[in-house]
Amino acid sequence: MAARDQHGPGAPWGKDFHVVGHAQRKVDAMAKATGEAVYTDDIQLPGMLHAKMLRSPHAHARIVSIDTSKAEALPGVHAVLVGSELPIKYGVIPWTPDETALAVDKVRFIGDEVAAVAAVDEDTAQAAVELIEVEYEILDAILDPEQALVTPEPAIHEDRKRRDNISKHVDLSFGDVDAQVAEAAVVIEEDYEFSSNTHTAIEPHCAVAQLGADGRLTLWSATQITHYVHRAIARVLELHPARVRVVQPCLGGAFGGKSDPFSLEFVVSKLAMKTGRPVKMLWTREEVFYAHRGRHAMKMHYRTTATANGMITGVDAKLLIDGGSYSSFGLVTTYYSGQLLTGPYDFPNYRFDSTRVFTNKPPCGPKRGHGSVQPRFAFEVQLDEVAHRLGIDPIEIRRRNFLGDHTTTVNGQRITSNGFLECLDAVEKASGWKERHGKMPFGRGLGVAGSMYISGTNYPIYPNKMPQAGIQIKVDRSGLVTVFTGGNDIGQGSNSMVAYLVAEELGIRPRDVRVVAADTDLCPVDLGAYSSRVTFMVGNAAIDAARKLRKQITESVASHWATAPSEVRMINGVVIDLQDPDRTMSQREAFHLAEEAHDTLGSTGSYNTPTLGGDYRGGSIGASPAYSFTAHIAEVEVDPETGRITVDKVWVAHDCGRALNPTIVAGQIEGSTYMGAGEVVLEEHTMNRFGLHQGPSLLDYRIPTSLDTPDIEAHMVESIDPEGPYGAKEAGEGPLHSTIPAIANAVHDAVGIRLRTLPFHPSKVLRALAEQKPAQEVQA
Amino acid sequence: MRVFRLQVNGDPLDVAAPEHWSLLEVLRYRLGLTGSKQGCDKGDCGACTVLIDGTPTLACLALPATLEGKDITTIEGLRPLHQKAGGQGVDPVQDAFDRCGALQCGFCQPGMILSTKALLSDNPDPSRREIQDALAGNLCRCTGYTQIFQAVELVADEVAGREPRKPAWAQAREQEIAAASPKEEPFQPEHGGQA
Numbered sequence A: 001m002a003a004r005d006q007h008g009p010g011a012p013w014g015k016d017f018h019v020v021g022h023a024q025r026k027v028d029a030m031a032k033a034t035g036e037a038v039y040t041d042d043i044q045l046p047g048m049l050h051a052k053m054l055r056s057p058h059a060h061a062r063i064v065s066i067d068t069s070k071a072e073a074l075p076g077v078h079a080v081l082v083g084s085e086l087p088i089k090y091g092v093i094p095w096t097p098d099e100t101a102l103a104v105d106k107v108r109f110i111g112d113e114v115a116a117v118a119a120v121d122e123d124t125a126q127a128a129v130e131l132i133e134v135e136y137e138i139l140d141a142i143l144d145p146e147q148a149l150v151t152p153e154p155a156i157h158e159d160r161k162r163r164d165n166i167s168k169h170v171d172l173s174f175g176d177v178d179a180q181v182a183e184a185a186v187v188i189e190e191d192y193e194f195s196s197n198t199h200t201a202i203e204p205h206c207a208v209a210q211l212g213a214d215g216r217l218t219l220w221s222a223t224q225i226t227h228y229v230h231r232a233i234a235r236v237l238e239l240h241p242a243r244v245r246v247v248q249p250c251l252g253g254a255f256g257g258k259s260d261p262f263s264l265e266f267v268v269s270k271l272a273m274k275t276g277r278p279v280k281m282l283w284t285r286e287e288v289f290y291a292h293r294g295r296h297a298m299k300m301h302y303r304t305t306a307t308a309n310g311m312i313t314g315v316d317a318k319l320l321i322d323g324g325s326y327s328s329f330g331l332v333t334t335y336y337s338g339q340l341l342t343g344p345y346d347f348p349n350y351r352f353d354s355t356r357v358f359t360n361k362p363p364c365g366p367k368r369g370h371g372s373v374q375p376r377f378a379f380e381v382q383l384d385e386v387a388h389r390l391g392i393d394p395i396e397i398r399r400r401n402f403l404g405d406h407t408t409t410v411n412g413q414r415i416t417s418n419g420f421l422e423c424l425d426a427v428e429k430a431s432g433w434k435e436r437h438g439k440m441p442f443g444r445g446l447g448v449a450g451s452m453y454i455s456g457t458n459y460p461i462y463p464n465k466m467p468q469a470g471i472q473i474k475v476d477r478s479g480l481v482t483v484f485t486g487g488n489d490i491g492q493g494s495n496s497m498v499a500y501l502v503a504e505e506l507g508i509r510p511r512d513v514r515v516v517a518a519d520t521d522l523c524p525v526d527l528g529a530y531s532s533r534v535t536f537m538v539g540n541a542a543i544d545a546a547r548k549l550r551k552q553i554t555e556s557v558a559s560h561w562a563t564a565p566s567e568v569r570m571i572n573g574v575v576i577d578l579q580d581p582d583r584t585m586s587q588r589e590a591f592h593l594a595e596e597a598h599d600t601l602g603s604t605g606s607y608n609t610p611t612l613g614g615d616y617r618g619g620s621i622g623a624s625p626a627y628s629f630t631a632h633i634a635e636v637e638v639d640p641e642t643g644r645i646t647v648d649k650v651w652v653a654h655d656c657g658r659a660l661n662p663t664i665v666a667g668q669i670e671g672s673t674y675m676g677a678g679e680v681v682l683e684e685h686t687m688n689r690f691g692l693h694q695g696p697s698l699l700d701y702r703i704p705t706s707l708d709t710p711d712i713e714a715h716m717v718e719s720i721d722p723e724g725p726y727g728a729k730e731a732g733e734g735p736l737h738s739t740i741p742a743i744a745n746a747v748h749d750a751v752g753i754r755l756r757t758l759p760f761h762p763s764k765v766l767r768a769l770a771e772q773k774p775a776q777e778v779q780a
Numbered sequence B: 001m002r003v004f005r006l007q008v009n010g011d012p013l014d015v016a017a018p019e020h021w022s023l024l025e026v027l028r029y030r031l032g033l034t035g036s037k038q039g040c041d042k043g044d045c046g047a048c049t050v051l052i053d054g055t056p057t058l059a060c061l062a063l064p065a066t067l068e069g070k071d072i073t074t075i076e077g078l079r080p081l082h083q084k085a086g087g088q089g090v091d092p093v094q095d096a097f098d099r100c101g102a103l104q105c106g107f108c109q110p111g112m113i114l115s116t117k118a119l120l121s122d123n124p125d126p127s128r129r130e131i132q133d134a135l136a137g138n139l140c141r142c143t144g145y146t147q148i149f150q151a152v153e154l155v156a157d158e159v160a161g162r163e164p165r166k167p168a169w170a171q172a173r174e175q176e177i178a179a180a181s182p183k184e185e186p187f188q189p190e191h192g193g194q195a
Helices: A029-034 A069-073 A122-129 A145-150 A178-183 A226-236 A263-275 A285-291 A330-339 A373-390 A394-400 A420-431 A494-506 A534-561 A587-598 A662-681 A739-751 A762-779 B023-030 B075-084 B092-099 B109-122 B128-134 B146-160 B168-180
Strands: A049-055 A061-067 A077-082 A113-119 A133-138 A166-174 A186-194 A206-211 A217-221 A244-247 A279-282 A297-306 A312-322 A350-357 A444-454 A469-475 A481-485 A513-517 A568-571 A574-577 A580-586 A602-607 A627-638 A645-655 A711-717 B002-008 B011-017 B049-052 B055-058 B071-073
Touching: A029 B075, A029 B092, A029 B109, A049 A122, A049 A263, A049 A285, A061 A113, A069 A077, A069 A122, A077 A122, A077 A263, A113 A122, A113 A263, A145 A297, A145 A312, A145 A350, A166 A330, A178 A297, A178 A312, A186 A373, A206 A263, A217 A226, A217 A263, A226 A244, A226 A263, A263 A279, A297 A373, A312 A330, A312 A373, A330 A350, A330 A373, A373 A394, A373 A444, A373 A739, A394 A420, A394 A444, A420 A444, A420 A627, A420 A645, A420 A711, A444 A739, A469 A534, A469 A587, A481 A494, A481 A534, A494 A513, A494 A534, A534 A568, A534 A574, A534 A587, A534 A602, A574 A587, A580 A587, A627 A739, A645 A662, A645 A739, A662 A711, A662 A739, A662 B146, A662 B168, A711 B168, A739 A762, B002 B023, B011 B023, B049 B109, B055 B109, B071 B075, B075 B092, B075 B109, B092 B109, B092 B146, B109 B128, B109 B146, B128 B146
Parallel strands: A049 A279, A217 A244, A312 A350, A481 A513, A645 A711, B002 B071
Antiparallel strands: A049 A113, A061 A133, A077 A113, A166 A350, A186 A297, A206 A217, A206 A279, A297 A312, A444 A627, A469 A481, A469 A602, A568 A574, A574 A580, A627 A645, B002 B011, B049 B055, B049 B071
């Protein structure tokens, strides 16, 4: 393991730090608690128009004609927009641009955007939308991924190089998995299925655009990727990027659901340009379900080989990924579905063959734990089966196969800090595993699982050599420090994180740091809030910028006091002469001295990942500067009469490197775990046989309420990463993964059934119990 | 269009709006009280919760015409009410939500905080189960509710003059700090946001 503390060898956390590691207020919490915080739909501009969308009623159809004349004639309507006015294709991954703001020639799912209207109010816009006449030529819809795999025609996307319905195929092999089968003491081979589910941020998508009198377009949008939206808007609207400003107001949750450029962002921008008026579009909850980009449904086949003492010798996976109608992040999803499984256990041999297909359903994308939650479920259940078969304790088998720290995975990913064993220890102890696992009455069980996740990757989406994260700091004569960051605070607290790190580094209080974020006119570029990259990358950039500034300030004070800069220390806003602790000055006085010496004060900092990844095509996808590790133990109660699973309690320990603010880290661990639990027992994003969403509302698509959520006990393991900001790693996505298999494994402990198809609805439980009974009778 | 006479956060207001508009639309788009949020517009999420004569009510399903003569409290009204009653800073519920980390994206929290206010005014020392029941109409997607429950319990503990309950991770950290430097006082976060 790395040194426990690189900021003073052997020093425990909390001793050398004045801000980091302590409970702190969030910079924006009071604004949120009082209703003062401005979210996108809270923006009201003078003369603002409201826009509504016309959506496809067909899963797959060619647009023959669109007649907008009646809509245009409706009093109060200012503009009607159709696809041919915005024909340039886009997509968050530059290699797969297959979306248009509005359908140009075809619609590809029920809910696909066809036309839009801007009017004096929403009611008028909606009335006008209903007057638009569209003639469709209906095409065969492909809804089943197995069918998509073998059905090249009709191609859902017709103008790609390959004329079929395969979105992406990745086949990578490390070592020789097949050679292990003959030697193995145990071979487990099973099929697993993960149904689709969706983010359900409580804030629906919303965007407001205004064309300024200076000819510059401003877009306020509920997005987690301001920079990519900026690039996409400029390209699709054919504007010089310097004429476009994208601002992310306060954001009401995202979880990956706001990390693509979305139709409404282009539409309000174009409508603002057409009408000369500000235009807002707020999607209804129903529309958010169509926008989706949620968890991909996956059909997964896994074969694990192991020795008699439980050492894994090979893992072979074949995955079929249902992508829905567009590419979105699909290229990355396909890689992640295999690349991120190679820890926290050592795989000597590994192969995965992943295929993402197009179907006529709402497009899937990145949901918290992008691409790796589904395989993690399958593998951790399979590993439990291996342990069960060999009679090894499920925690013990995970310990035996531990990958280690400062090592390399079979697929060439560099591992630095790794606190997985401590995570296992923590949940084992907290849950009373040794006394209780396998020993509780029928119907009650404990299950364990582990996982790992990235802290950002070195793949910057569009190839460039510029920093992945940038920070600018301005120092004011009042004593205030303003930090400018392109980072997107989506509720995870990244603005607070930036304030803590700058305050720690400068020796001032977080309340004296103001953070200006996610405004492309004002802030240096950050690539966005995805892949759990913000704390690691923006945090390192913030420390870089603040450290340069601290040097200027301490040198100026040292010169004034005629002492050495090393003798000048700033702590909580007071500058102290270490040789003469009675000699002090305020941060404000120090800033004045520094400004006299260095002219106007300011500083920049940036971060770029080192070169990482395996030396093969796709080897850098999933290559992260640091990986987080998690262990979960779940306790469930299974009612054999009703088939209902109740997740009573989940113990989770997460290796977050250093907990920069433990309160926020605990919130990320708990929120992830809760979301995972919902995916097991409640949530399913499904279409009927016509491709129609089964229930696009929060009543029908059930997420856990305060009554459904398990009792969650979070623990933090601080492995102190050598490259993380003060040793920190990610905490926002990793702790979702192993929740799901831990619950699945607990169900096995409770009633002896192996459920391999999510979600675990009561009907599946009852069926498995019924199938189990005759088998037991035969054995008896 | 119709003129509604409403009592919002203590202010008597005449507001003109289309007859079919919900209270939520009137609050947000006529009165500029955007603290009440729209998450679903059909009574499923609870983000629009306001207090009507002290009872948590979904503003997206409430028609303004039925509310004349009633006392409507939105999230914007909490701090002024607290200060009017002689309190400092924000309402203790708002403060506890911040101290416990219950405010992540913040979108559901105006409704959650108002539901909590109503709970604690009826039942100042609720059990965990009573808290879960009282907040079951307010969906939160960020927190998993844990830190929200802790915030409600923190207010109850402080009102009762008890030592506040602490989550397992916080107890573990305090023990570790105490072991490392026994003389150090437990850290108390400072009050208030930005300077």
